[in-house]
Amino acid sequence: MITTTYVPGNSFLHxxxxxxxxxxxxxxxxxxxxxxxxTAMIMILILLTGTAIYSxxxxxxxxxxxxxxxxxxxxxxxxxxxxxxGDAILSIGETVILTTEGITQTLRLILRFSGIxxxxxxxxxxxxxxxxILTLNWFKLxxxxxxxxxxxxxxxxxxxxxxxxxxxxxxxxGNDYNKKKLKEKxxxxxxxxxxxxxxxxxxIPALSMALELKGIGLETKRSTYSVIVSSNLALxxxxxxxxxxxxxxxxxxx
Amino acid sequence: MQExxxxxxLKFQYPAYPGLDFPELxxxxxxxxxxxxxxxxxxxxxxxxSTLLKIILSLIPRxxxxxxxxxxxxxxxxxDKYKPYELIExxxxxxQDPDEQIFTTSCDTEIAFALESLGVERExxxxxVDTALEILExxxxxxxxxxxxxxxxxxxxxxxxxxxxxPDLWLLDxxxxxxxxxxxxxxxxxxxxxxxxVILFTSxxxxxxxxxxxxxxVIKDGRLIDTTNMVxxxxxxxLIEEGLIFNPSESANRHSLAEITEPLVILKDLKYRxxxxxxxxxxxxxxxxxxxxxxxxxxxxxxxxxxxGKLIAGLRDKESGxxxxxxxxxxxxxxxxxxxxxxxxxPTVGEELSYGIKLxxxxxxxxxxxxxxxxxxxxxxxxxxxxxxxxQAAVYYLMERDLYILDEADAGLSLSDFENIIxxxxxxxxxxxxxxxxMNLCSRYAHRVYLIESGRIAEEFExxxxxxxxxxxxxxxxxx
Numbered sequence: 001m002i003t004t005t006y007v008p009g010n011s012f013l014h015x016x017x018x019x020x021x022x023x024x025x026x027x028x029x030x031x032x033x034x035x036x037x038x039t040a041m042i043m044i045l046i047l048l049t050g051t052a053i054y055s056x057x058x059x060x061x062x063x064x065x066x067x068x069x070x071x072x073x074x075x076x077x078x079x080x081x082x083x084x085x086g087d088a089i090l091s092i093g094e095t096v097i098l099t100t101e102g103i104t105q106t107l108r109l110i111l112r113f114s115g116i117x118x119x120x121x122x123x124x125x126x127x128x129x130x131x132x133i134l135t136l137n138w139f140k141l142x143x144x145x146x147x148x149x150x151x152x153x154x155x156x157x158x159x160x161x162x163x164x165x166x167x168x169x170x171x172x173x174g175n176d177y178n179k180k181k182l183k184e185k186x187x188x189x190x191x192x193x194x195x196x197x198x199x200x201x202x203x204i205p206a207l208s209m210a211l212e213l214k215g216i217g218l219e220t221k222r223s224t225y226s227v228i229v230s231s232n233l234a235l236x237x238x239x240x241x242x243x244x245x246x247x248x249x250x251x252x253x254x
Numbered sequence: 255m256q257e258x259x260x261x262x263x264l265k266f267q268y269p270a271y272p273g274l275d276f277p278e279l280x281x282x283x284x285x286x287x288x289x290x291x292x293x294x295x296x297x298x299x300x301x302x303x304s305t306l307l308k309i310i311l312s313l314i315p316r317x318x319x320x321x322x323x324x325x326x327x328x329x330x331x332x333x334d335k336y337k338p339y340e341l342i343e344x345x346x347x348x349x350q351d352p353d354e355q356i357f358t359t360s361c362d363t364e365i366a367f368a369l370e371s372l373g374v375e376r377e378x379x380x381x382x383v384d385t386a387l388e389i390l391e392x393x394x395x396x397x398x399x400x401x402x403x404x405x406x407x408x409x410x411x412x413x414x415x416x417x418x419x420x421p422d423l424w425l426l427d428x429x430x431x432x433x434x435x436x437x438x439x440x441x442x443x444x445x446x447x448x449x450x451x452v453i454l455f456t457s458x459x460x461x462x463x464x465x466x467x468x469x470x471x472v473i474k475d476g477r478l479i480d481t482t483n484m485v486x487x488x489x490x491x492x493l494i495e496e497g498l499i500f501n502p503s504e505s506a507n508r509h510s511l512a513e514i515t516e517p518l519v520i521l522k523d524l525k526y527r528x529x530x531x532x533x534x535x536x537x538x539x540x541x542x543x544x545x546x547x548x549x550x551x552x553x554x555x556x557x558x559x560x561x562x563g564k565l566i567a568g569l570r571d572k573e574s575g576x577x578x579x580x581x582x583x584x585x586x587x588x589x590x591x592x593x594x595x596x597x598x599x600x601p602t603v604g605e606e607l608s609y610g611i612k613l614x615x616x617x618x619x620x621x622x623x624x625x626x627x628x629x630x631x632x633x634x635x636x637x638x639x640x641x642x643x644x645x646q647a648a649v650y651y652l653m654e655r656d657l658y659i660l661d662e663a664d665a666g667l668s669l670s671d672f673e674n675i676i677x678x679x680x681x682x683x684x685x686x687x688x689x690x691x692x693m694n695l696c697s698r699y700a701h702r703v704y705l706i707e708s709g710r711i712a713e714e715f716e717x718x719x720x721x722x723x724x725x726x727x728x729x730x731x732x733x734x
Contacts, residue, residue, distance in 0.1 A: 172587060209355075225362070
C-alpha cells in the first residue's frame, strides 16, 4: 500500500504539462546551488511561495515548511559560530560568536534548503505518480527504472504514514513523545523506529509479490492506460520559457 | 467439466527457528477444482489457508523458505513451471491483507496495471476498468487514492482488479471479513450467478454459504475434510470444535447491567472531519458507555466506525463537542488495532508483556497461559498473525485500562480466541467497544449496538440485537 504527496486539484500548476513541470524543476533546483546573491535567492523563493499559495492554498504551503522547520532551526543555531569570516557582530570576551559572513552563509543555507524543498513539493503535490512515470518514459527512461524511481519516492510518504500509525499505537502503550531531555526523547522514539523498521523489512517481499502478480517480469510490451493530455501546449511552453528566462535573469543580474 | 486445478498429497513445513519449532502445516492436501466450482475452504486462523493460497500462486517457495512436496497442476501443467507474473490470466487472488497487494496511487490505475502488463489496448483497458468499478459499485472511488479507502473498500477494489483481468481461477482469502453484510451477499450471489471458478478461504461460517451446498471443505490438522457427505450434526460438531461457529447451546457469559450506571464515556455534539478531506464528516449527537458495558459499533464500510473509535481513544483531535473518557486516568483506553504489528516491537514475548510495567515471573507466565501465547523467549515477529493479535490483547490486559476498543479484532482470530479475549478483558468496572461487521458476534457479546451510517448514529438497539441488525443489513448473510 502506497500513499502519495499528490494533492488533487484544478490549479494552473495541476493543469500544466508534467514534462514542462519537470523541465522547470530541473531549472529551478540547480539554481539554488549557484553562487547567487541573497536578494536573487529571496526573489526566486518569493516566486515559488506565491505559486505554492496560489496553486495549493496557504495551509498546504505551510506543510513542507513545517516539516523542514526543525532542520532550519538547527542550521540557524549551529552554522553561525563555525563561520569566522567578515566583521564580528557579537563577541563574548575575545571569542567571536557571530560575524556578518556567518549570518550571510546561514541565510544562504536556509534559502537554498527552503527553495529546493518547495520546488520538489510543488512538483509532487501537483503531479500524480502516474503522470510522473509517463514523463520519465517520455524522457526515454525505461519503464522498470521509472517504476523503481516512483516506488522509492512513493515509499517516503508511506513510511511517514506508517510512522504516524505506529506512533499512535505506542502513545496508547504510554510512550510519551513530549519528553524534554534529548536522552528521554530518543528513548521514546526508539521503539517506534524499531516497529517502522520491522514494517519496512516486511514490505520488501510483499511489494515484490504484488509487482509480480501484476505482471512485472513479463516480456510483453506494456500498453498505457494513462496518457499525458495537454491543453494549450504552445501557450504553456511560451509561459514556462518566460519563467525560466525571468529566473535566469534574476540569478544573473540581481 | 474441464479440470482447472489438481492438488495431490501436498505437504509443507515452515523452517524452525531457535526456540520456535513449526510442525508440518500441510500434511497431505488433495483437491480437485473443475470449471465453475465454488469451493469454500474454512479453517481456524493459522490452519494453513493463506499458505495454501500462496503455494497455488507459485509465491511459495519462491518468497518463503520451507519444505514442500506433492504435485499441483493448473489445467494439466505443473504450477511450478509458471512464474507468478505468468499467472495473471490464469489465477487471480485477493489476499487477506489488501495492503500487501495495492501499490498504485489511484483506484483506476490499480485496476489497469495488470492489463497494461499484458499489453491490452488502451480503449479496452478503459472499458474494463469502468465495468469492474460498476460491478463492485465503487464508481465514485475511481480516482481516489487507495490509501484513503476503508478495509472493505480496498477488498472491493482488489475484486474489481480480478473482474478486469478475468482469470480462470479466483482465490479469495478472507475477503468477506471487512465487508458489510449487504456487500457480502451481492458479491457471493454474483460470483455464483456468473459460474466463476472460485476457492474462498475463510475462518468464519456465513449464512450465505447455505447457497453453496456440498462445497465446504474444513482444513484441520493440515488436511482437507470434505463435509459434503457428513450428517448435519457431525458437520456442526466439527465446526464448533474448530472454533468456526458458536456453540448454540452455550450463551456468552455477560455481566448483568442492572447495577451498572456509572458513565465511562460521554459524547455530545461531537464533530470531526479528516484534514483535507471534505467528503466525510463525523457528527455524533449523543453517545455513552457505562462501566461494565460492552457496546458494539456496526455499520457499512466507510461509515466512520473506526474514526469514532480513534476519537474516543484520543488518537484524533475532535473539531468541536464534548468527549470525556474517565478524566482521572491519563491513558484510559486500549485500542486493539487491526494490524497488531503497530504495537509490537520488542525481541521477546516476555519483554513485550513487561514493557513499562514491573511484573513477577509468575504474572508473565500466568498471562501467557491465559492468552495461549508461546514461550516468553519466543520473538513475536516469528509468531503467527493470530498469536500476535493475542499478544496485543495481553499487553493491554496487563496495563489495566478503563476502556478497550477492539477494531475488527475478530479478523485473524478464531471465535474461541476472540471469546477468550472478551472474557478476560471484561470486568464490571471496565467498558469494551467492539467494532465489527460480524452481526452474530456483536449480538452475542454487546449489551447495546450503535448503528453508524455516513458518520452519524442512525439507530441504537438494546434488545433483539440480532433481529435488528439483520433487518438493518438485510437478511440472509449474517455469520452463524
